[in-house]
Amino acid sequence: MSELQIYNTMTRRKEKFQPLSPGKVGIYVCGVTVYDDVHLGHARSAIAFDVIVRYLRYKGFEVNHVTNFTDVDDKIIERAKELGVEPLQLSRMYIEKFFEDMDCLRVKRATAYPKASETIPEIISMVQKLIDKGYAYVVDGDVYFDITKAKDYGKLSGQSLDQMLAGARVEVDDKKRHPADFALWKAAKPGEISWPSPWGPGRPGWHIECSAMCLKYLGPSLDIHGGGSELVFPHHENEIQQSEAANGVQFVRYWMHNGLLMVNEEKMSKSLRNFFRVRDVCRDYDPSVIRFFLLNTHYRQPLNYDIDALNEAKRSLERLQNTYRELIEYRNRATGSEDAKALCEKAIAEFEQSMDNDFNTRDALATMFNLAREANRLISERRLSKLGAENIISTMERFDSIFDILTVSMKPQNELLPKVIDLVLQVRESARKRKDFETADAIRKGLEDLGIEIQDSADGPKWKIKR
Numbered sequence: 001m002s003e004l005q006i007y008n009t010m011t012r013r014k015e016k017f018q019p020l021s022p023g024k025v026g027i028y029v030c031g032v033t034v035y036d037d038v039h040l041g042h043a044r045s046a047i048a049f050d051v052i053v054r055y056l057r058y059k060g061f062e063v064n065h066v067t068n069f070t071d072v073d074d075k076i077i078e079r080a081k082e083l084g085v086e087p088l089q090l091s092r093m094y095i096e097k098f099f100e101d102m103d104c105l106r107v108k109r110a111t112a113y114p115k116a117s118e119t120i121p122e123i124i125s126m127v128q129k130l131i132d133k134g135y136a137y138v139v140d141g142d143v144y145f146d147i148t149k150a151k152d153y154g155k156l157s158g159q160s161l162d163q164m165l166a167g168a169r170v171e172v173d174d175k176k177r178h179p180a181d182f183a184l185w186k187a188a189k190p191g192e193i194s195w196p197s198p199w200g201p202g203r204p205g206w207h208i209e210c211s212a213m214c215l216k217y218l219g220p221s222l223d224i225h226g227g228g229s230e231l232v233f234p235h236h237e238n239e240i241q242q243s244e245a246a247n248g249v250q251f252v253r254y255w256m257h258n259g260l261l262m263v264n265e266e267k268m269s270k271s272l273r274n275f276f277r278v279r280d281v282c283r284d285y286d287p288s289v290i291r292f293f294l295l296n297t298h299y300r301q302p303l304n305y306d307i308d309a310l311n312e313a314k315r316s317l318e319r320l321q322n323t324y325r326e327l328i329e330y331r332n333r334a335t336g337s338e339d340a341k342a343l344c345e346k347a348i349a350e351f352e353q354s355m356d357n358d359f360n361t362r363d364a365l366a367t368m369f370n371l372a373r374e375a376n377r378l379i380s381e382r383r384l385s386k387l388g389a390e391n392i393i394s395t396m397e398r399f400d401s402i403f404d405i406l407t408v409s410m411k412p413q414n415e416l417l418p419k420v421i422d423l424v425l426q427v428r429e430s431a432r433k434r435k436d437f438e439t440a441d442a443i444r445k446g447l448e449d450l451g452i453e454i455q456d457s458a459d460g461p462k463w464k465i466k467r
């Protein structure tokens with residue numbers, strides 16, 4: 001097996017991947033703020049890191065994958081007030097919906113899903129440490145990180161503080177000594193959700209939550225920290241400052257960022273109102289299609305979402321899925337002598353080379369499609385043996401242990417379909433019994449127009465969907 005290279009945002013180049021402890025990987029991926037349904041932009045990040053973690057496991061690493069829920073935050077408090085519920089009640093509801101959506105998209109569960117509201121003691125102790133070490137100051141129950149104490153601020157994004165401030169929206173707050181200082185702890189407004197702290201009742205700032213969870217679940221140094229590229233500044237820059245100031249060691253060895261999902265050249269986001277909810281898209285498209293569409297672009301590239309591209313992905317993927325079904329059916333009537341061993345070995349080597357090249361799923365998928373094309377050729381020339389079919393099937397399944405796109409999920413409406421057809425056929429049978437052939441024929445004709453073929457046999461009518 002070739003060696004894995006990962007593009008590190010920090011060094012801006014691909015590096016050989018060497019985890020801190022051989023054979024083990026600790027990876028933290030910034031999760032979602034749970035105040036609404038997840039959209040396809042979230043799905044892109046979740047599926048990208050799902051595939052990254054699956055491939056690390058494929059390579060034999062023992063992976064500890066942590067991803068958080070921000071369940072206390074301004075937006076959650078605001079939305080909960082609108083709906084007249086408690087903030088944690090609202091976030092609990094959206095966490096449940098998040099898991100439904102991720103299950104639909106076949107995203108494997110992380111090892112742990114810490115919540116900000118359940119990490120308060122660790123957050124408070126990290127904030128206290130930053131105050132004690134002189135990196136943070138208290139004003140009226142708020143605690144701020146003092147940016148003038150920061151070392152190499154901007155080392156991840158490669159920008160100076162002035163450049164970054166010019167390009168970002170910075171909260172105006174006259175309590176701060178410097179406009180780029182950021183809140184570690186926010187004093188509670190009257191009636192707002194809060195926890196007791198040495199600085200009075202309040203709640204954590206956003207950045208400190210990830211630093212505290214990283215330390216709690218993965219220790220002071222992580223192998224990989226990931227998230228969407230929009231998080232590089234300020235979120236990840238701030239995490240680096242907090243963690244390295246508090247713990248005194250390098251925070252992250254490899255920073256990985258997925259590219260944005262765009263709609264008409266703009267980032268898909270809640271605030272731009274150009275988003276597509278995962279649950280809506282899942283109603284119209286099989287999850288295998290959504291996964292394939294998202295994985296057919298390298299994870300670092302921006303990707304434009306539109307219906308035409310999704311339909312195009314659907315058509316391509318159906319060819320692959322048909323070949324897979326065809327192989328399963330073919331192996332029992334195989335007559336050829338080709339065992340396809342060399343073909344499969346070559347495909348596996350290519351696949352691993354692509355995935356080792358900073359998880360190049362686009363190239364790895366091309367290898368999977370080429371293998372399917374070869375399989376089709378061998379089948380149509382009647383050259384493939386039973387063993388050959390089995391070799392190709394298991395190679396495709398091996399690739400699919402990473403992509404999870406070969407099989408179609410049975411949707412509830414599809415489960416209902418056979419029952420409805422059986423019912424219609426019963427009606428047709430009773431029409432025939434009372435010699436109402438006009439009705440019986442009309443039913444047959446109607447079903448056939450829908451692509452459902454009926455064959456009358458000794459033990460009643462049989463039907464199948466024509467392809």
Ligand SMILES: [Zn+2]
Nearest residue numbers: 030210227239
């Ligand atoms: Zn983070």
Ligand SMILES: [Zn+2]
Nearest residue numbers: 030031210235
């Ligand atoms: Zn984070």
